[in-house]
Amino acid sequence: MSAQLQSTTSAQSIPSYLHADDLGPWGNYLRQVDRVAPYLGSSSRWIETLKRPKRILIVDVPIELDNGTVAHFEGYRVQHNVSRGPGKGGVRYHQDVTLSEVMALSAWMSVKNAAVNVPYGGAKGGIRVDPRTLSRGELERVTRRYTSEIGIIIGPNTDIPAPDVNTNEQIMAWMMDTYSMNQGQTATGVVTGKPITLGGSLGRREATGRGVFVVGTEAARRTGLEIKGARIAVQGFGNVGGIAARLFEEAGAKVVAVQDHTGALHKSSGIDTHALLEHVANTGGVGGFKGADPVSNDEFWTIESDILIPAALENQITEKNAAKIKTKIVVEGANGPTTTAADDILHDKGVLVIPDVVANAGGVTVSYFEWVQDFSSFFWTEDEINQRLERVMREAFSAVWQVASDNKVSMRTAAFIVACKRILMAREMRGLYP
């Protein structure tokens, strides 16, 4: 290989906003890429591609508030990599959204989409806004204006947004409508996670929790753990955690501990998840549920379980609680729930961690099914969707498991190896672009 063909990037030529100097999410992502670099073989000469988003768009979103004043919000859309297909990833509305966070989330989407082998690159968007402070009309205006601003880079064949934290089916409907009207024709495939009546897919709402259940049972099977009677602990009892817990209970497992922002519960004989879901729907959280004993948040992490599912926020399993955790398998429903230091502690204790980029990929997998159905205007039954989802998740798990045992590395490193090789091979075979 000629010297010119090798990566010639020096630290000085890296734009300042791409440095890993701070411990922000982008810095964490860069460290994860560095960990897999030795396993990438000849593809590693393209590794700098993974360390630089392809395209970053920062937009101003000015709207008139209901009280007549004008407010400006900062919005982002980052396309990390599109070598394997159009960009794909959610849009987050949160007061703490930063460019570093959106960049990292876009990169993790590249890895997730490649790990489960759906034909997408990675992208992510966000607006720095607390949506709880906006009226419905203000929220609609913010959404529509943001969509118009990022309309120059999104599209059914270029980059397909979806819901993320604080965005939902209604926001996807407004995004689809705005993009469509700017194009002069309805383009349902520009976003996924839409309402069923507007080209949404059956099974999408349950898909992430179902995927967590599928990979959890697969991990149990491979390690000789019987699901019937297995003890499950779940942090976060929302869309992901609540559905995963219900499916495990239906398969004969016992949900022995649950925690969310309103409290933590314990019941060694198993919590009735249907009753708890109803309680959460009525009260907004698990706190105050009468069918289990209340425990402190610290105690929650010490309760013995066979499978622990963090399905709330980032950075929940840290150096502080990792050593106290008594479980066999961690299935990451949330994005980034385990810090790198905690990952190493769990690994040393012999805990099997199924990483987020595989464990919570059920959502994007059914988003892919939604996009395919929109293109053909032919919609599948829920059974067909669930069967196909299960197949994709099992195949992804199996490929990552194989690489982990071949290389004697963690499932997280293995998932990154599988995904980064797929991305960089596509990059190499395409040549000069994209």
Ligand code: NAD
């Ligand atoms: P959700 O809003 O439905 O539920 C979030 C849950 O987390 C709630 O039970 C809430 O009480 C709990 N929570 C919030 N703050 C907490 C705190 N400080 N301590 C303990 N619990 C707290 O959200 P969701 O869709 O279930 O998403 C959960 C996680 O899964 C997020 O990290 C999200 O990025 C990730 N994820 C979701 C999907 C999806 O399709 N919904 C897909 C991939 C990844």
